[in-house]
Amino acid sequence: MAQPSNTNSMEFKDKEIEGFKKRRAVLCIAIGTAAGLAVYGIFLYFHIDIYGWNLGLIFAPLAAGYVETIIANRIIGENIGAISAFILFIDTTFYSFILKNPTLGWNLITAGSIIVILQAAFPTLINYILLVVTGGIVSHFVNRLKSIERKIYYKIRNQDTVRWETPSNRNFEKFAPEYDEKASNEKINGLNFFFITSTDLVDRKHENLGQFNSNVIIGKDKKIIHADPKEAEKATLYDLKKGKDECLIKLSEEIKSSGGNAVVDLNIQYGLIGLGGDSFQISAMGMGVKLML
Amino acid sequence: MILTSSNTLENKEIIEYKGLVTGESLIGANIYKDLFSGVRDVVGGRTSRYEEEIQKARDMSLTSMIEKAEQLDANAIIGLKISYDNLGGTMGNTILITAYGTAVKYE
Numbered sequence: 001m002a003q004p005s006n007t008n009s010m011e012f013k014d015k016e017i018e019g020f021k022k023r024r025a026v027l028c029i030a031i032g033t034a035a036g037l038a039v040y041g042i043f044l045y046f047h048i049d050i051y052g053w054n055l056g057l058i059f060a061p062l063a064a065g066y067v068e069t070i071i072a073n074r075i076i077g078e079n080i081g082a083i084s085a086f087i088l089f090i091d092t093t094f095y096s097f098i099l100k101n102p103t104l105g106w107n108l109i110t111a112g113s114i115i116v117i118l119q120a121a122f123p124t125l126i127n128y129i130l131l132v133v134t135g136g137i138v139s140h141f142v143n144r145l146k147s148i149e150r151k152i153y154y155k156i157r158n159q160d161t162v163r164w165e166t167p168s169n170r171n172f173e174k175f176a177p178e179y180d181e182k183a184s185n186e187k188i189n190g191l192n193f194f195f196i197t198s199t200d201l202v203d204r205k206h207e208n209l210g211q212f213n214s215n216v217i218i219g220k221d222k223k224i225i226h227a228d229p230k231e232a233e234k235a236t237l238y239d240l241k242k243g244k245d246e247c248l249i250k251l252s253e254e255i256k257s258s259g260g261n262a263v264v265d266l267n268i269q270y271g272l273i274g275l276g277g278d279s280f281q282i283s284a285m286g287m288g289v290k291l292m293l
Numbered sequence: 294m295i296l297t298s299s300n301t302l303e304n305k306e307i308i309e310y311k312g313l314v315t316g317e318s319l320i321g322a323n324i325y326k327d328l329f330s331g332v333r334d335v336v337g338g339r340t341s342r343y344e345e346e347i348q349k350a351r352d353m354s355l356t357s358m359i360e361k362a363e364q365l366d367a368n369a370i371i372g373l374k375i376s377y378d379n380l381g382g383t384m385g386n387t388i389l390i391t392a393y394g395t396a397v398k399y400e
Contacts, residue, residue: 195313
């Protein structure tokens, strides 16, 4: 009976430490925010401006972030993400652009500035909206036009429409399968062929056959927005693992046809090729050898 | 399990080459995690998060590789290579981490 109570108290202790850390983190953020506000106050008091644009807008969030990071590293021993820099950024922007500018009207310049400010604060979010969402909508319509054009083309030439099969057409999104690692391991190592990654075989007699190379190119998922990014990630990983196995088998067959039975200093590389990087290239390379068994 | 990038194991004799073992993992793609970065980049708020993610992914690759070596009844991995490849993604943030090496049995 002692066991459960022990674990309970351990859990309780963990929770207590967690709560303790959280309180300290909040304290660090508060100190950072206070430091940032102080810096902004100094900039405002001494009117450190360029053409009426207060430099405190830049330096206050920076100061807050630095103070918070330094104190957090001292007290908690880890970085908590410079949250006060954020708070300061929003505070200063609100104060100087809205509170101090009651006459601010709605026009193109105001809208533009708001986008620029937001872009500075949340570049990933705003770029995502600007590039990905807008780009996605545009590319969707362009693709529609393209498919209509293709249909017309094939209708005029009296041929059937050609359908391009890429991995993304397999509709993995709903259920990305797990790659069977065990089976793959057995398959690759059951080829009657040695894949050796060491740069040299010092302890085995062998005959050198020269450099060998094999490539596999697989289509890349061209969808920009995924309903479930985790599943899309899994599908990509599945394709890459399968491509790698194919590539290794290709390399082994090439070396086997030259009379070898092993590859030494094997390198496997993954990269992007094609227009705008629309395909993955997997290459395997190494020195083909004949092992004297 | 001994992991080494060298060709031999010092003071130990390799009695059998068991074969190739690999491990892959992917990070990034998950853009939603990272929407509110920005000001924080300048003061170094984000880098530690990324380091953690990369470390986690590398551990996953290594674990998967070691599992395969155990399956082959090996007790060491030589010629270990770990590589990080940028595979594009929405903001160039899809990173593939691969670990591979030769599983061997030593005495």
